Amino acid sequence: MTEGSIDTRFRVPAWASLLGWLLAIGFMGFYFHIAHALMRGLAPSFGIDAAAIATATFGTVAMGLGIVWLVFIAELPEMWFLHRRPHRLVRDGRCPACGHPVRAAGVERCGECGAEVDRLPPSYAVGWRAVKRFCIAFALAFLIGTVTAEVVIAADERSMQSTVRSLNSKPRGNVPGTPPNLTFARRWPASFSKVEWSAEFGFRPVAIFSYGSGR
Numbered sequence: 001m002t003e004g005s006i007d008t009r010f011r012v013p014a015w016a017s018l019l020g021w022l023l024a025i026g027f028m029g030f031y032f033h034i035a036h037a038l039m040r041g042l043a044p045s046f047g048i049d050a051a052a053i054a055t056a057t058f059g060t061v062a063m064g065l066g067i068v069w070l071v072f073i074a075e076l077p078e079m080w081f082l083h084r085r086p087h088r089l090v091r092d093g094r095c096p097a098c099g100h101p102v103r104a105a106g107v108e109r110c111g112e113c114g115a116e117v118d119r120l121p122p123s124y125a126v127g128w129r130a131v132k133r134f135c136i137a138f139a140l141a142f143l144i145g146t147v148t149a150e151v152v153i154a155a156d157e158r159s160m161q162s163t164v165r166s167l168n169s170k171p172r173g174n175v176p177g178t179p180p181n182l183t184f185a186r187r188w189p190a191s192f193s194k195v196e197w198s199a200e201f202g203f204r205p206v207a208i209f210s211y212g213s214g215r
């Protein structure tokens, strides 16, 4: 056994690691999804608009800085299983690795799993490995959140287009003149953001910050 390394008997169960990662990436991904959809709703655009997407992405990154701490969820299983739990077990007179009672026996090695009773893992510290994992989890969540938001927005705009198409393809025998102007609300959470359609101009985003400007 090398000095300073954690006894291999102290392990984070695979399900706990997986759960930590899934929760951390899931929470952050959901947040990024909402943030990005809101940002895209604020930036007036319709269709693939690189400038609007870039502006919204910048805003999403800025909003993401507030939730960096959520990546700690991914570290919780390691904090518990490698650091907190062994100390608690020893305090209760149990083997730090498997929880088998050892105090009464007064032994140095656990009779159940063979772990040294006095050998406890060091306290949790944020190491380089943790920082790397943080960055990966954060980047992954950001990617998942923004990409899914873009997919939803694209699908939403396609359904607006098909609504207009089906409206225009209907014979207007007894309704002469141009088809009516339409106003679409974007999908949640950007339902405050509206898109107009008219025969003359096609699809146009409605500016958010110009209420009452005489429209």
Ligand SMILES: [Zn+2]
Pocket (backbone or CB within 6 Å): 095, 096, 097, 098, 099, 100, 110, 111, 112, 113, 114, 115
């Ligand atoms: Zn044991």
